[in-house]
Amino acid sequence: MADTTPTMLTYIEETPAQLKLNVERAEELTHELVDLYVEKKPHAIWIIACGSSSNGSQCARYFMMKYLKREVKIVTPSTFIYGENHLHEDDFAFVISQSGCSTNSIEALDVLKKMGITAIGLTGNVESDFKDHADLVVDYGVGEETVGYVTKGVATLAQFLMLFAIEAGVRTGTVTEEERAALLEEMADAPRRHEVVQKETWELYNRRKADFTSMTVVNHCGFLQGYGITCEGALKFGETIQIPSFAYEGEEWIHGPNLQLTPNYTVVCIDHLTEGSDRLVDIYLAARTVTDHAFIVTNSDRVDDDHAIRLPFDITEPLMMPLYVLPFYQIIAHQATTDLHRWEKHPLFEERFREAISTKTDKIDQIMPN
Structure with a gap:
């Protein structure tokens, strides 16, 4: 009997369909974050993320800067927690974790709250631990991805941030309706x-x-x-x-x-x-x-x-x-x-490193059981 367990390749091949779905519902997908951005009228945008979430953000950064005409700063959660957190009063910040179970991202949400800043969490799982720590949890539209080496999640995150820039740009006057139509048409391809x-x-x-x-x-x-x-x-x-x-x-x-x-x-x-x-x-x-x-x-x-x-x-x-x-x-x-045949890690890594330190809460086993 053929093994039907999802692999990285499963989600690579699913990505086009998810990208298509998300561009078709651009306004619906981004409206919560856009509403807050428009209300804030920010000076700059802080994206707090690490790993593939940081990389997906880096993929979208220059698109966001071009169409929002704002500086976009990407900082890892621990760096943010330990000191690089001097936000301008008009800055707009959000934390990203696809699983919503990353302990450093959760701590960054807590730091934002202590600073009196709205703690916004972008995630692929709104029922994750993020919901207990964020003031607002936003689903960025990855759909399901149960393999830890995320692929679909990176592309859909970059797309969400680009769609956010387009929709927020229209609302704040940095993107014209004509530009929006042209950008969405190209993204649809x-x-x-x-x-x-x-x-x-x-x-x-x-x-x-x-x-x-x-x-x-x-x-x-x-x-x-x-x-x-x-x-x-x-x-x-x-x-x-x-x-x-x-x-x-x-x-x-x-x-x-x-x-x-x-x-x-x-x-x-x-x-x-x-x-x-x-x-x-x-x-x-x-x-x-x-x-x-x-x-x-x-x-x-x-x-x-x-x-x-x-x-x-x-x-x-x-x-x-x-x-x-x-x-x-x-x-x-x-x-x-x-x-x-390198999917297995070194035995000492499996036996010792994983026991010595963790990066995710226990809920990760429910989300990515493999």
Whole structure:
């Protein structure tokens, strides 16, 4: 009898349908957060999140800044708790945890309350522990995802934050109705684009399977929303394939971390397709002078097809790219881990580390039982 237990791949393949559903109900999905934002008329936005929630936020950050015309600050919960919490009186803050069970995120909600600030929690599970600590719990529209290596949750979070920016922008005058219509029309094509990138990724993986199943150290490079994608890619490669995996802003990488580059290293670049794109391609081509294990997501004709994922779409707003480029990393992470039989962790990690410290409340077992 076939095993029907959901895997990362299950939720990667479910993502397009969820993206389609969410863009169709954009106003309904975001209205609670938009109402508070409009009432607050904020000076800046603070997003308090870590892990994939932080990465999903990083994927949406520059879109939010462009269409809300506000600074968007992303800070991890513990950093916020321990001292980086000097909000301007007009700032707007919310905490994100897909499971709603992350102990540091729950503590950040408590800190917001103590500061006299409305504690807003964005989550994929409104019945989680968040409801006991937040003044308002907002479901950002991930649907169901019971695998801890979240995939659907990252893309839908980035989409929610973009939709929030569009709807709040219309309400506050930073986005016109014409812009809203054009942005939602392009976002409505994201599910199709996601499926195309899935197909292209499988073709690249199968073509270069030896490369992806022999990675030892991976450096990921990007700018702007491309950097946000690489942050999630670095996390996924590290936690699943269990190899050293690091994300860098492109220029940052060539100012030091690149000095350790050898022919054994893997380098992955994500082109953001706007100003500075040529520089990112230069960085990729420079990496190729040392290692053949270098890959890029780009439409540049300076790059050979054998090492690239192409985006054959009419891309009007490149800041939406995370919605359909994330499966590139997610599929490789899933399949390389499967092919290498690396889903199990080191026995000392299982026996000792998990016992020594926890990051989630007990309710996580009800949400992600695997």
